Amino acid sequence: MNIDALIANRVRDLRKVRGxxxxxxxxxxxxxxxxxxxxxRQETSPTAAVLAKLADALNVTLATLFSDESGSAAAEPLARLSQQHVWKDPASGYVRRHVSPGGYASPIELVEVIFPPGKSVAFENVMRSLVTHQQVWMLEGEMEVTLGDRTWQLQTGDCLAMVLDQPLVFRNSSRKQARYAVALTTRPTNSRKA
Structure with a gap:
């Protein structure tokens, strides 16, 4: 299944499950x-910002929209490189690889991102239904990460831990691509959405 078909099916299925x-x-x-x-209907490739809004409204993480959870009874704990879904954001051109095994019950999700030079992506919406802890580990290059009104300049080897409770912006203002790993875990908030 190609990534646009996977995203289309996940959004539609999650929407219907939630009624x-x-x-x-x-x-x-x-x-x-x-x-x-x-x-x-797979007639457009949504941007990362649009997918983040849909994920929040569906009460799931962004990574869930890239996960193939086709309902197999025994999900495998191993995700081979050839099985990992890769997606390119049409707005910024960043490439996202969902590394974690799809459908396997784990509190941690891993993602690899390759971010082009001179680009940025903003996640303006704050997850209302989930508390998300995220760590960004710079593997190559440099990135600027802004959470709310605080900004960090990350260099190769740096790791930034955040709670995603404010607008988030990733920016690569250098002339070289950046590559980083993201580890995230979520839990429901105490309050429920109306």
């Missing part, structure tokens, strides 16, 4: 009904 119509998901996420419909 949302297209209009209800649009209202909850701030993503237009027509955009959600295009995503579900």
């Amino acid at each position: 949302y119509t297209l209009d209800e998901l649009a209202e909850s996420s701030g993503v237009s009904r027509s955009m959600i419909s295009l995503i579900e």
Whole structure:
């Protein structure tokens, strides 16, 4: 299954499991009904910012939208490189590899990102339904990471731990691509969305 088909199926399946119509998901996420419909029909490749809004409204992590959880009874604890889903953000050009085994019950998700020079991506929405802890480990290059009003300049080997409770921006203002690993874990908030 290609990555656009996987994303389309995950968004549609999660929407239906939660009993949302297209209009209800649009209202909850701030993503237009027509955009959600295009995503579900594989007629557009959504940006990372759009997927983050949909993930929050569906009460899942962004990584969940890239995970192939086709309902197999015994998920394998090993994800071979050839089985890891790779996606390219059409807005920034960053390439995201979902490293963790899909469907395997683990509190940790791992992602590898290759970020082009001179690009940035902003996640403006704050996860309302999940508390997400994330660590970014710079493997090559450098990145600027802004969480709320605080900014860090990461160099090769640096690791930044964050709670994603404010808008988040990744920026590569250098002339070389950056590569980093992301480890994240989530738990539900105490309050429930209306």
